[in-house]
Amino acid sequence: xxxxxxxxxxxxxxxxxxxxxxxxxxxxxxxxxxxxxxxxxxxxxxxxxxxxxxxxxxxxxxxxxxxxxxxxxxxxxxxxxxxxxxxxxxxxxxxxxxxxxxxxxxxxxxxxxxxxxxxxxxxxxxxxxxxxxxxxxxxxxxxxxxxxxxxxxxxxxxxxxxxxxxxxxxxxxxxxxxxxxxxxxxxxxxxxxxxxxxxxxxxxxxxxxxxxxxxxxxxxxxxxxxxxxxxxxxxxxxxxxxxxxxxxxxxxxxxxxxxxxxxxxxxxxxxxxxxxxxxxxxxxxxxxxxxxxxxxxxxxxxxxxxxxxxxxxxxxxxxxxxxxxxxxxxxxxxxxxxxxxxxxxxxxxxxxxxxxxxxxxxxx
Numbered sequence: 001x002x003x004x005x006x007x008x009x010x011x012x013x014x015x016x017x018x019x020x021x022x023x024x025x026x027x028x029x030x031x032x033x034x035x036x037x038x039x040x041x042x043x044x045x046x047x048x049x050x051x052x053x054x055x056x057x058x059x060x061x062x063x064x065x066x067x068x069x070x071x072x073x074x075x076x077x078x079x080x081x082x083x084x085x086x087x088x089x090x091x092x093x094x095x096x097x098x099x100x101x102x103x104x105x106x107x108x109x110x111x112x113x114x115x116x117x118x119x120x121x122x123x124x125x126x127x128x129x130x131x132x133x134x135x136x137x138x139x140x141x142x143x144x145x146x147x148x149x150x151x152x153x154x155x156x157x158x159x160x161x162x163x164x165x166x167x168x169x170x171x172x173x174x175x176x177x178x179x180x181x182x183x184x185x186x187x188x189x190x191x192x193x194x195x196x197x198x199x200x201x202x203x204x205x206x207x208x209x210x211x212x213x214x215x216x217x218x219x220x221x222x223x224x225x226x227x228x229x230x231x232x233x234x235x236x237x238x239x240x241x242x243x244x245x246x247x248x249x250x251x252x253x254x255x256x257x258x259x260x261x262x263x264x265x266x267x268x269x270x271x272x273x274x275x276x277x278x279x280x281x282x283x284x285x286x287x288x289x290x291x292x293x294x295x296x297x298x299x300x301x302x303x304x305x306x307x308x309x310x311x312x313x314x315x316x317x318x319x320x321x322x323x324x325x326x327x328x329x330x331x332x333x334x335x336x337x338x339x340x341x342x343x344x345x346x347x348x349x350x351x352x353x354x355x356x357x358x359x360x361x362x363x364x
Contacts, residue, residue, distance in 0.1 A: 025051065026053055027052055027092045027115070028089055029055065029091070029093070030058060030084055030092075031057050032057075032081065032097055032109075033119075034059045034064040034068045035096055037096040056084060056090055057074045058084040059097075084109070085108045091115065092326060094319075098189040098190075098195050100124060102121075102128070103129070106143065110132075111139060115142040116141070116142070116144070120146055121206045121346060122339035126340070129339060133339075143339075145336070147210040147338075148315060151315070151318040152270075154284070154286045157302070158215060158272070159214060159215050159217075162215050162274060163217065166279060166290060167274060167276030167277075170252055171252055172252065173254045173273060175255070176270070176273075177258040178258065178262050179260055179265065180265035181262075183233070183240060191234075199239035201258045205258035206342055208256045209256065211270070213341065215272070215274070221249050222246040223360065224361060225244060225246040225348055227242065229241065243258075249363065268284045269310075285305055286300065
């Protein structure tokens with residue numbers, strides 16, 4: 001039956017081995033930043049990874065840095081990023097800093113011969129992202145942008161489904177990046193334009209841009225977009241709401257909704273819907289629909305949701321991928337070039353939302 005064929009096809013894809021190389025070298029890591037992304041996600045998975053050793057931490061604020069190294073037992077700390085760059089005992093750096101520091105610190109670390117995993121967005125501007133990419137190429141060191149949804153097993157399942165052709169020709173996608181009853185606190189660097197480079201679209205909308213690129217193997221590209229932004233819940237320097245419509249070079253149309261502080265969200269942050277000529281699929285809840293013997297069939301390959309859709313497993317997969325790339329010298333899932341393409345879209349979104357005009361984009 002078609003149902004059995006579909007299931008066999010989807011689950012015959014070999015899952016990547018966590019340790020596909022015989023070399024079991026380790027990397028000595030430093031973390032740059034002391035915020036929740038470092039504390040709650042990056043450090044816990046680093047400390048559990050057998051090929052990672054956390055040897056240092058750095059931040060500009062001594063109080064939060066002292067608390068971090070004490071809580072996690074990190075032996076060395078720096079309030080100066082130049083000193084971190086000069087530490088010969090550090091092989092790789094995970095950057096979880098305010099956006100305005102990403103380019104400066106990443107370039108410094110790459111030039112010092114260290115591999116870099118940098119949180120999203122890659123930078124505040126396209127020009128900053130280009131400088132990061134050049135530093136990575138000049139140093140021949142790994143630069144990976146931490147678009148963690150590429151490491152989520154349900155996102156990877158959807159990518160295989162799209163690639164298989166079961167859904168037919170994809171003509172429309174919708175991406176949901178709205179947080180219900182949550183947003184940055186007043187005074188946070190995230191709501192200051194000079195420090196963040198943008199509001200909710202730079203914070204969570206950029207994830208949707210990257211995940212959509214990943215679903216199509218980074219092979220399709222937007223040719224024009226129109227965007228609107230506003231402040232409907234908080235008076236901020238940056239937007240708390242953004243809506244974007246993009247047309248792609250294969251004829252596909254994509255909508256992205258991003259929001260902080262909203263009082264309603266019809267899907268969890270990170271949800272995506274894919275509409276094809278032969279079927280439909282979505283994430284969170286993850287399911288797909290197709291025609292079989294004249295009947296409409298619905299399938300949920302992961303079963304009903306049983307916990308938070310943002311879990312530690314995808315962060316663990318991400319750091320393992322990063323280590324493999326650094327040790328083997330291969331390109332990461334989201335390298336500097338993919339990060340730069342995301343930045344071009346982000347910059348175009350803010351241009352369109354400011355001018356009220358459609359913005360044309362060029363293929364890379």
